[in-house]
Amino acid sequence: MWSGLQNRRVQMAAAVALPAAVIALVLAGRVPEVLPRAGAQPAAVSLATPTPVLVAALPARSPTAAAALKVYVSGAVRAPGVYSLAPGDRVEDALRLAGGPEEDADLTRLNLAQRVRDEQQIHVPRQRDPIQPVPAGAGPADDAGTIDLTTATLAQLDALPGVGPVTARRILDYRAQHGPFAQVEDLRTLKLVTQATYEKIKDKLVVR
Numbered sequence: 387m388w389s390g391l392q393n394r395r396v397q398m399a400a401a402v403a404l405p406a407a408v409i410a411l412v413l414a415g416r417v418p419e420v421l422p423r424a425g426a427q428p429a430a431v432s433l434a435t436p437t438p439v440l441v442a443a444l445p446a447r448s449p450t451a452a453a454a455l456k457v458y459v460s461g462a463v464r465a466p467g468v469y470s471l472a473p474g475d476r477v478e479d480a481l482r483l484a485g486g487p488e489e490d491a492d493l494t495r496l497n498l499a500q501r502v503r504d505e506q507q508i509h510v511p512r513q514r515d516p517i518q519p520v521p522a523g524a525g526p527a528d529d530a531g532t533i534d535l536t537t538a539t540l541a542q543l544d545a546l547p548g549v550g551p552v553t554a555r556r557i558l559d560y561r562a563q564h565g566p567f568a569q570v571e572d573l574r575t576l577k578l579v580t581q582a583t584y585e586k587i588k589d590k591l592v593v594r
Contacts, residue, residue: 457502459484461510462491471502477565480508490514497564500572503593508565532592535573536566546590548583569593 454470457480464485471479478498481487492513502508533542535557543554557578561567570591574584 455502455504455506457504458507459510460507462488462512463510464488475502476500477502477508481510488512495563495565500565501568503568506566506568532590535570535591535593536561538591547586549579549587553579553583567593 455473455475456468457471458468459480460466463481464487466484469480469483471483476498477496477500480502481498487493487510490512492511492515495511496508533546538557540551540554540558543549543557544551546554549557557573560576560578567573570588570593573579573587573591574581579587
């Protein structure tokens with residue numbers, strides 16, 4: 387009986403001592419880590435927006451280059467071959483790419499200021515080469531009724547409205563001396579026909 391009474395006294399003393407110890411710690415400013423400090427705010431939860439995944443920058447796209455014109459330069463040049471030129475380039479530019487004319491080249495038969503066109507052959511004749519006439523029967527009209535100015539015959543040009551044999555011969559002589567025309571508009575630019583005649587025939591001619 388005495389032993390049981392003594393155990394109850396020990397338990398009561400411990401129950402009183404524990405709150406007293408906690409109160410003493412609070413008064414001393416030493417709050418246990420397991421207990422929240424009076425007035426302390428709970429730890430803030432970060433609501434910051436997650437850093438977005440950066441997408442690798444694509445390389446800048448280069449401007450589309452102008453379509454190159456392929457021109458075959460042959461004859462009295464130092465490096466005959468196929469060369470690429472830009473729209474608007476002239477015959478003299480093509481000769482420069484081909485290494486320039488040889489010493490016996492006859493440049494008087496070429497129009498060095500003429501604009502080149504795609505798939506054109508620029509043949510540089512030699513001084514001893516004869517002038518090649520346009521073969522008879524060349525240059526038939528196509529299905530649309532137009533005539534290729536590059537191969538047109540005297541008879542075909544003569545039959546055009548407002549041309550006549552004199553103007554037709556002038557056009558053929560120029561073509562034989564300076565090479566094929568780059569465009570139909572060359573007839574007017576080179577003053578081979580009048581403006582009135584050009585307006586009549588411009589839709590009946592093509593350059594291929």
